[in-house]
Amino acid sequence: MSISEATPPLLEAVEGDEHVVVVDRLVKSFGDHEVLRGVDLTIGRDEFVALLGRSGGGKSTLLRLLEGLDTDYSGGIRVPPRRSVVFQEPRLLPWRRVWQNVVLGLDGSRRALREQALQVLAEVGLERLADSWPATLSGGEAQRVGLARALVREPDLLLLDEPFGALDALTKIRSHALLRELVRVHRPGVFLITHDVDEAIALADRIIVLEAGRFIIDTPVPRADADDGSRARLDATRREILAALGVEDPLRAG
Numbered sequence: 001m002s003i004s005e006a007t008p009p010l011l012e013a014v015e016g017d018e019h020v021v022v023v024d025r026l027v028k029s030f031g032d033h034e035v036l037r038g039v040d041l042t043i044g045r046d047e048f049v050a051l052l053g054r055s056g057g058g059k060s061t062l063l064r065l066l067e068g069l070d071t072d073y074s075g076g077i078r079v080p081p082r083r084s085v086v087f088q089e090p091r092l093l094p095w096r097r098v099w100q101n102v103v104l105g106l107d108g109s110r111r112a113l114r115e116q117a118l119q120v121l122a123e124v125g126l127e128r129l130a131d132s133w134p135a136t137l138s139g140g141e142a143q144r145v146g147l148a149r150a151l152v153r154e155p156d157l158l159l160l161d162e163p164f165g166a167l168d169a170l171t172k173i174r175s176h177a178l179l180r181e182l183v184r185v186h187r188p189g190v191f192l193i194t195h196d197v198d199e200a201i202a203l204a205d206r207i208i209v210l211e212a213g214r215f216i217i218d219t220p221v222p223r224a225d226a227d228d229g230s231r232a233r234l235d236a237t238r239r240e241i242l243a244a245l246g247v248e249d250p251l252r253a254g
């Protein structure tokens with residue numbers, strides 16, 4: 001995980017309350033290889049957007065641009081100064097205790113920082129591990145520390161690059177519930193990269209599919225409720241996304 005406190009020179013801050021991301025005709029190339037071919041994207045405050053797409057399609061490249069680490073592009077990108085990123089590997093410093101990892105780089109007295117860390121660790125259910133070393137944590141626990149470290153900064157934009165990709169299926173489901181709760185409380189705009197269609201459906205308000213440098217799908221996720229119609233709409237969205245990714249719905253195959 002990394003923290004971007006300052007707005008890099010080429011990124012204008014988003015103004016007003018409406019959006020946390022505004023991307024306008026963004027083009028990104030590596031040499032002759034045009035990875036992003038003029039994409040437009042807005043993410044509203046409190047909105048959760050998931051991005052799916054083939055491996056090597058440019059998802060992480062887009063996330064790095066939103067993070068502000070890569071400033072070599074054309075088109076417009078506007079993001080807020082307070083952004084946090086969580087990657088698939090939790091990237092904890094092994095020589096710092098869990099609580100110190102959570103508040104790494106923040107200013108304040110040791111006592112105040114520890115208090116701040118304990119508070120957010122309690123939110124992710126790990127207060128008891130505050131004084132542990134990262135090496136003693138399970139993969140799921142380490143990832144929750146990563147989330148705590150991202151959220152303690154109260155980001156307006158939370159960037160998630162396959163944060164649950166390395167977790168087993170059950171831990172993943174628990175992590176989804178936790179993330180939903182954290183997002184409900186902290187209310188950042190969220191941009192999630194995932195390979196898992198069901199994860200995207202479980203978490204996101206909107207799903208985007210990137211293919212050959214363009215967004216070929218940008219669709220709201222119908223919420224399944226008691227109404228049978230919404231269940232059917234959700235199934236249709238799922239099939240549409242799987243088809244766009246070039247895979248058959250495993251629940252229907254065979």
Ligand SMILES: Nc1ncnc2c1ncn2[C@@H]1O[C@H](COP(=O)(O)OP(=O)(O)OP(=O)(O)O)[C@@H](O)[C@H]1O
Binds near residue numbers: 030053057058059061
């Ligand atoms: N620094 C770089 N220099 C040259 N090419 C790069 C660089 N970074 C990424 N690429 C290329 O850009 C393309 C998009 O890569 P990117 O990592 O964004 O894809 P992705 O959709 O995130 O893939 P995955 O799902 O496998 O993580 C790939 O072809 C990759 O090889």
